[in-house]
Amino acid sequence: MNKLFTPYDLSGLPLANRVVMAPMTRTRTPENIPSALTALYYAQRASAGLIITEGLPISDEGRGYLYTPGLYTDEQTLAWRKVTDAVHENGGKIFAQLWHVGRMSHISLQPGSASPVSSSEVPATNTSVYAWQEPGKEGAVAPSVPRALSTDEVRRVTQDFVASARRAIEAGFDGVELMAANAFLFDQFLSSALNNRTDEYGGSITNRQRFLLETVDALAATVGGERVGVRVSPFGRLYDLQPFAGEAETWASVALALNERTLAYVHLNYQPTISAAEVPAGFGAEFRKAYRGTLIGAGGFDRELAEAELEKGELDLIAFGTPYISNPDLVERMQNGWPLAEPDRSTFYGVIGSKGYTDYPAFDSEEGRVDRQHSSAKVA
Template sequence: MAINMFEPANWGSFSIKNRIAMAPMTRARNANGIPNASNALYYAQRTGAGLIITEGTAISETSKGVLHIPGLYQQAQVEGWAKVTNAVHQQGTRIFTQLWHVGRVSHISIQPNQQPPVGASDIQAANSTAWGYDENGKEGFVTCSKPRALTTKEVKAVSLDFANAAQNAIKAGFDGIELHGANGYLIEQFLNPYINNRSDEYGGTLENRCRFLLETIDACIDAIGADKVAIRLTPYGGLHELPHYDEIEKTYQYLAKNLSERKIAYIHLMDQKSRGSFALPDGFLERFRSWYNGIIILAGGMTREKSESLINQGLIDIAAFGEDFIANPDLVERLQNRWPFTPPKRELHYGLTMEGYIDWKTYSEAQVESVNL
């Protein structure tokens, strides 16, 4: 019998009202890093989704690569996020927060005391940008600064920063956390041998390069339990200057096996073709499914037809939609009724204005508005 992605489903220790997730998207709407009523409204507007994964959330002062993002390392941030989780839960939607350390994809203007960002190594992402201040103090995209390599002791401390943020997430009412292990940020920098040139226990062999990811997962499991811990991965991705390497397939097979054993909440895969980077190769999803026995979420260029096909083939369990949710707060209704989507305004994706954030109309509101014109 065919699975209807718009119907409720059991998911590990949770139940969800449909198999559609809102993917994490940076919106840069927090001047002081503390979530507020506007953020609560933004997420509440999009609770047609069975699962919401928040924008990347900073785990420390030094983890940021974008101005005005929220954090989860101070009590005021915990209290701010509680407004968001309460608003979302009132609508019967599950919500995870994505915990984020950008590593080398940052700029001195975003870092405390203008210090260099930290990374797996000191190799600069010289053709990539962060969202910071230029030499004239103007906000916008700036070239990533040369990083400083984390010491072995500091690597272990970052794992604990993730775990501390995970504990704060549960205090704030989140159903769980998703580690950002994708898109060229810190966790993925450790995986890639072209960026990770370390000679300590975190570099060299495939197992050593995966060590930071798995130790961080374990630290979060110890803090909040495996059923509340998830991770986002981008196999074959190339964002932020991560070259392909010979052991990609072996790396993700090794991770899938180890993450299966840990019985985490889910793995969230992203196909970066939708971001202008490399697509997942043909057959990869089938192979990954054979390696990993847990819940799989897929994002990147998803449509209703693609989602239904992959879910019914058993290759994924939940379909995630990103940018479409920005301009279409009622995206699930639009998908279900095959209503047209409103195109987003990318120039309004970042910034402190409420325009392009909480002012998007639902399809029904737009229809009423057009009749009244």
């Protein structure tokens, strides 16, 4: 029952354990460039077997939230090199999550105040993005009505992902994760309720998954399939993503298609959460049958549930999100049965500086308390 803390070979990349730090947007970089605090934040958590970064917009067009560090300029690339160096110096491995939000954006964030882009012109309602309410005043706003990408633009977005992946490798990342989950751009193409296109990227399941698979293949051709992970969230209901006709069949097809490819992993966010629907009974087992490569599970795990799922054999690695915010030494705490610190939710997003970010201390086993000295990681 200690499989969680055993080493794992991720397509030739040795991981110290099967604990993954899940991607978590923190909106902490006012200039959209990672800072010294970003490097410290990830370095503090380097005892995870694998770190997956927060979503990194691949372009200005792909951005849906203020203060999210991108990966599409020389300055951003150089700054991410400092982050990856810090993680590696502390013994960790790190993948960059590449992100395009699609319709989940606002004209105040888009180049030239243009409309966000999506598979179609269906807007997201009853949700919000973090953008400019008015010049100089940030806050929650309704996503703007999107416009549909042209056929040629869909292929151009794929190339934007490729360019960002090249920068990720240049910046020292061990690999990249394609963000195809949580109601962002690829989900907007996969959903028959949102995708009303009549070109080769709309209609049938084969056509609706084409954009995703073409992008996966382009990334693999550029950086190597063993360096490419894919995150999906079947039956997700975030950000006005509604049930759609053929939903179960769509995800079964995606699983089979991904299994035909050599990938680092598929990152499956399928457990019920506050913002997700119940998945069909047995879905995890069916996905495991269809996709035989490394499978990461995410969604509400604690140590006990993680161990149980690993023993069942449906998952190979387990991703933890919120616990990593307030427990930089989460691996050590879980392994030793030490108590977990509770996070301050008021500092999850939009706070500039170290509060609620890099100031959570590690646990001092000798004193039975947290030790702020030992929360420091090596950062050049």
